Amino acid sequence: MSDHPAAPVPALEPPYYVAVFTSVRTAEQAGYPETAARMEELVKQVPGYLGMDHAETPGGLSITVGYFRDADALAQWRSNAEHRSARQRGRAEWYESYTLHVAKVERSSGFSRA
Amino acid sequence: MSDHPAAPVPALEPPYYVAVFTSVRTAEQAGYPETAARMEELVKQVPGYLGMDHAETPGGLSITVGYFRDADALAQWRSNAEHRSARQRGRAEWYESYTLHVAKVERSSGFSRA
Numbered sequence: 123m124s125d126h127p128a129a130p131v132p133a134l135e136p137p138y139y140v141a142v143f144t145s146v147r148t149a150e151q152a153g154y155p156e157t158a159a160r161m162e163e164l165v166k167q168v169p170g171y172l173g174m175d176h177a178e179t180p181g182g183l184s185i186t187v188g189y190f191r192d193a194d195a196l197a198q199w200r201s202n203a204e205h206r207s208a209r210q211r212g213r214a215e216w217y218e219s220y221t222l223h224v225a226k227v228e229r230s231s232g233f234s235r236a
Numbered sequence: 237m238s239d240h241p242a243a244p245v246p247a248l249e250p251p252y253y254v255a256v257f258t259s260v261r262t263a264e265q266a267g268y269p270e271t272a273a274r275m276e277e278l279v280k281q282v283p284g285y286l287g288m289d290h291a292e293t294p295g296g297l298s299i300t301v302g303y304f305r306d307a308d309a310l311a312q313w314r315s316n317a318e319h320r321s322a323r324q325r326g327r328a329e330w331y332e333s334y335t336l337h338v339a340k341v342e343r344s345s346g347f348s349r350a
Contacts, residue, residue: 128296130258130335140339142254142301144244144289148349175258177291177299182242185291185299187256187337219348221244223301225254225339234333235262 131173131189133232139196140227141188145220154216157208170195245287245303247346253310254341255302259334268330271322284309
């Protein structure tokens with residue numbers, strides 16, 4: 123996810139959905155970077171995908187937030203076959219623990235110095 | 237926020253609220269760590285506060301996700317006088333840009349190897 127510019131996705135017009143994925147990874151990370159890059163490529167093809175923010179504390183918590191126009195867009199991403207198999211491999215190898223929160227945005231705001 | 241154990245807040249019973257705060261900070265960080273620690277102490281006193289996850293890419297994006305039982309808990313935190321003044325100082329000094337998404341969680345799930 124290194125091609126992300128260091129700026130958060132700006133405030134969008136509600137309603138839209140966020141998928142908040144918080145995780146801690148294991149020591150076993152073979153294949154992870156390639157899969158993460160592939161998932162990022164794939165999710166961009168989902169109609170209604172609006173963007174993604176990612177932050178990771180070295181040796182600690184990772185948080186990825188995906189933004190989607192509606193529940194259908196999220197359902198489509200969730201049922202993608204390659205994404206399913208990546209999630210399965212994630213549980214088998216890459217994640218120590220994770221939590222997913224799917225939520226409907228009611229309000230958003232932003233600030234930029236520029 | 238260094239006293240957080242490296243494990244995400246586990247899945248909670250919906251409905252609840254998430255406040256997703258994504259930011260990039262400026263080079264001017266005097267007073268920031270103390271204020272962040274104080275805010276963390278204060279938010280714990282809000283009835284209905286359920287926890288917080290935080291991740292930060294060095295030199296890049298920070299994401300803080302706060303979990304709250306309902307909109308009232310969030311409104312109470314939002315109107316806290318010390319929190320207000322910290323937000324004001326944040327815009328004046330600490331933040332290059334930020335986005336806040338407030339959303340009602342409809343679904344959550346988790347995984348833990350342990």
